Amino acid sequence: MELGLSLGETMADAGRDLVLGLGMGMGVVRREDEGRSKRGREEATAAPVRLELDFGARSSPEPPPVRLSLLSMVPSLGVPWASSNSGGHLEAASRGFDVNRAPSCAFGGAAAEADDEEQDDAGAGGAAVSSPSPNNSAGSFPTDFSAPGQAGAGGGGDRACSRASDEDDGGSSRKKLRLSKEQSAFLEESFKEHATLNPKQKQALAKQLNLRPRQVEVWFQNRRARTPVSRRFACRTKLKQTEVDCEYLKRCCETLTEENRRLQKELAELRALKTVNPYYMHLPATTLSMCPSCERVASNSAPPPAAASAAQATAPAPSGGGIGDAAPPEQRPSSFAALFSSPLNRPLAAQTQAPASS
DNA sequence: CCTACACCAGTTTTTACATCA
DNA sequence: CTTGATGTAAAAACTGGTGTA
Numbered sequence: 139m140e141l142g143l144s145l146g147e148t149m150a151d152a153g154r155d156l157v158l159g160l161g162m163g164m165g166v167v168r169r170e171d172e173g174r175s176k177r178g179r180e181e182a183t184a185a186p187v188r189l190e191l192d193f194g195a196r197s198s199p200e201p202p203p204v205r206l207s208l209l210s211m212v213p214s215l216g217v218p219w220a221s222s223n224s225g226g227h228l229e230a231a232s233r234g235f236d237v238n239r240a241p242s243c244a245f246g247g248a249a250a251e252a253d254d255e256e257q258d259d260a261g262a263g264g265a266a267v268s269s270p271s272p273n274n275s276a277g278s279f280p281t282d283f284s285a286p287g288q289a290g291a292g293g294g295g296d297r298a299c300s301r302a303s304d305e306d307d308g309g310s311s312r313k314k315l316r317l318s319k320e321q322s323a324f325l326e327e328s329f330k331e332h333a334t335l336n337p338k339q340k341q342a343l344a345k346q347l348n349l350r351p352r353q354v355e356v357w358f359q360n361r362r363a364r365t366p367v368s369r370r371f372a373c374r375t376k377l378k379q380t381e382v383d384c385e386y387l388k389r390c391c392e393t394l395t396e397e398n399r400r401l402q403k404e405l406a407e408l409r410a411l412k413t414v415n416p417y418y419m420h421l422p423a424t425t426l427s428m429c430p431s432c433e434r435v436a437s438n439s440a441p442p443p444a445a446a447s448a449a450q451a452t453a454p455a456p457s458g459g460g461i462g463d464a465a466p467p468e469q470r471p472s473s474f475a476a477l478f479s480s481p482l483n484r485p486l487a488a489q490t491q492a493p494a495s496s
Numbered sequence: 497c498c499t500a501c502a503c504c505a506g507t508t509t510t511t512a513c514a515t516c517a
Numbered sequence: 518c519t520t521g522a523t524g525t526a527a528a529a530a531c532t533g534g535t536g537t538a
Contacts, residue, residue: 316511316528334503356530359503364528501537508531515524 317357321347325354329361 317325328343335343335358337351344351 337501353529355502357528360529363504363506499538502535503537504533504535506532506534508529510527510529512527513525515522517520517522 317349321349325357325361329358333362334358 324347325343328339332339335355340351340354343349344354347354349357
């Protein structure tokens with residue numbers, strides 16, 4: 139028996155199917171419709187033997203398929219549940235999978251039929267018992283999703299379940315769940331397809347993973363915040379980029395300080411030279427610039443435009459690292475840093491004309 | 497103009513884990 | 518070796534602001 143589920147139109151469009159393979163004789167293949175998906179979960183809940191999820195992207199060979207095999211059962215719940223895993227599959231059993239959470243949360247009673255908010259209400263309405271899973275080594279996950287029958291049963295589902303929201307848990311403290319590996323993997327796969335969600339996709343994902351839409355939304359927000367800043371710097375998240383920018387600014391500051399020190403020294407030397415031989419220089423030395431094209435010395439205080447531009451084009455990169463487009467990624471922190479790079483790229487004559495003229 | 501919604505940046509809170517006495 | 522305290526990183530969740538339909 140194979141139960142095929144797809145994440146609404148988005149996942150279907152992406153050519154990815156979520157397959158719930160139930161090790162039974164009967165076969166049901168479901169697609170699209172959330173209501174039917176829900177029913178599919180109910181059937182999965184009733185299946186006593188084997189529940190297998192395949193997150194493999196059919197269309198893309200790139201990501202390795204995420205397969206979850208939930209073989210064992212929690213007898214008290216009467217559902218196939220993750221307390222062990224078979225070789226070659228994800229370590230679903232170690233953390234549990236929300237999609238397959240015990241009926242108490244996802245499929246139990248009215249909550250199964252209610253939408254996500256109503257699920258919360260149902261969960262709060264029931265005995266809001268935090269029951270750490272016996273299978274969870276950490277044993278600290280507050281499963282406030284509990285519904286009647288959940289307490290004490292433990293449920294191999296250990297951690298991940300939609301927490302009751304602040305408004306319905308009655309408490310002032312927010313409880314935070316850790317998404318299971320499988321949930322994260324599923325969201326990750328979805329994120330690869332589309333970094334943003336429309337309401338329909340959000341609802342579908344939430345339903346699929348037994349999370350609240352808000353949770354899916356928050357996950358995508360956080361995920362976007364951690365996403366690489368650009369394709370070019372695929373290894374950099376925004377946070378990492380900020381750190382890189384900070385480092386680069388430090389280097390800029392050091393470079394400018396060093397440059398300033400050098401120029402001060404140069405100025406002192408020129409002044410000393412002028413004092414020794416007052417007829418040697420009528421113009422500050424640094425105002426003399428050579429036009430690379432005509433090879434004539436321009437004695438104006440400002441270099442000729444052609445010379446300036448040519449000198450800019452041929453100016454060596456500052457010691458702090460090139461920030462031009464040709465620079466390797468490691469040396470080019472960001473476009474933001476480029477704002478601070480221009481003074482360093484200016485030719486020396488242009489940089490030093492002001493202090494030298496004094 | 498108002499409203500609803502999505503998004504983002506920044507922050508807070510919670511959890512898991514490592515370290516050490 | 519075990520245990521509890523402590524620190525820290527990562528992630529979930531929240532808040533306030535902004536843009537858009």
